[in-house]
Amino acid sequence: MTAVLAAALLLTAGCSSGGNGSPGGRLPLDGGLTRSSGAAPSGRSADPAPPARGSAKVLRTVAEGLKTPWGLAPLPGGGLLVSSRDDGTITRIDENTGRKTELGTVSGVSPAGEGGLLGIALSPGYASDHMIYAYFTSASDNRIVRMLYDERKPAGEQLGAPDTVFKGIPKGAVHNGGRIAFGPDGMLYAGTGESGERGLAQDRKSLGGKILRLTPEGDPAPGNPFPGSPVYSYGHRNVQGLAWDGRQRLFASEFGQDTWDELNAIKPGGDYGWPAAEGRSSDAALQNPLAQWHTGDASPSGIAYVDGVIWMAGLKGRRLWRIPLQGTQAAAAPQAFLTGEYGRLRTVVAAGGDRVWLVTSNTDGRGRPAKGDDRVLEVRVR
Secondary structure: OOHHHHHHHHOOOOOOOOOEEEEEEOOOOOOOOOOOOOOOOOOOOOOOOOOOOOOOEEEEEEEEEEEEEEEEOOOOOOOEEEEEEEEEEOOOOOOOOEEEEEEEEEEOOOOOEEEOEEEEEOOOOHHHHHHEEEEOOOOOEEEEEEEEEEOOOOOOOOOOOOOOEEEEEEOOOOOOOOOEEEEEOEEEEEEOOOOOOOOHHHHOOOOOOEEEOOOOOOOOOOOOOOOOEEEEOOOEEEEEEEEEOOOEEEEEEEOOOOOOOEEEEEEOOOOOOOOOOOOOOOOOOOOOOOOEHHHHHOEEEEEEEEEEEEEEEEOOOOEEEEEEEOOEEOOOEEEOOOOOOOEEEEEEEEEEEEEEEEEOOOOOOOOOOOOOOEEEEEEOOO
């Protein structure tokens, strides 16, 4: 029996641990995708697996004193844009000095509960159009807007008026989703929540509990699995992490309710089970997660892909998870790092090479603020 299979069997038996560098979660032994409409090949592929064990070391605090940070977008010429959920502002951080410059307030944001200014992303044509996309909770819904960023203007006045790209996503005190990202295909992907109304996740006419795939202008993207619909996958409870591997395969993290949080490999048109299933299911019509965790160990938010590994930020779990991949399966047991050291972890973004940017989330009323309030960290990962 290989070490990888032994580790997977151990996790299936229910073993987990919360220490730094320790295995945790559970790995399905037969999870994966089927070939469909551009989906990844099923099961383990010919991709070389990364090392089963890795490391994560915080190199420095880039900036601190942030309030309810949520999304992070690196600028191509240097600098990090960070959104504040409760203040509705976007701030630019100089990653070398930590200096913070507020771009401005995004008009129309109506923060409450888990809603507010959430994910941000740069336009695929940012070099020429200087557009920032943002997902936020308004007085009536969750929506996606884009704004011109003009850094020549005075601080606080650098954001143009929001242009609504897509609206009508259900809002609630909880489960607003909020992660947005442009995929390798140039399309805009958005993770949404079912806003506390479970039935929305299975209703393909609803925008709640879905992963959406849109053109940059907000139309249903060509090639979507349901013609004329922005829905890319459904049966989700609350998607807050999106990332692609080197072969353009999409992965997503998702909050469970009381038992299992999930990391999923996304198949176009796939049903991920909520509310009929939380975590793995014996129903062949549902897509099983490639890894799952007890909710106290994860409550996952952002994810990033680096050199064959998914790095997943945990909120309630207060740790950074490493999940090595082979194709669309976990290649070995997940490892936990930084357990409890920085509190709740919200967002992780690839920073180039073996580095990631990591955003903490302790000023959101869910946890005791760490010294210096919330911060952006630079972490070396392997």
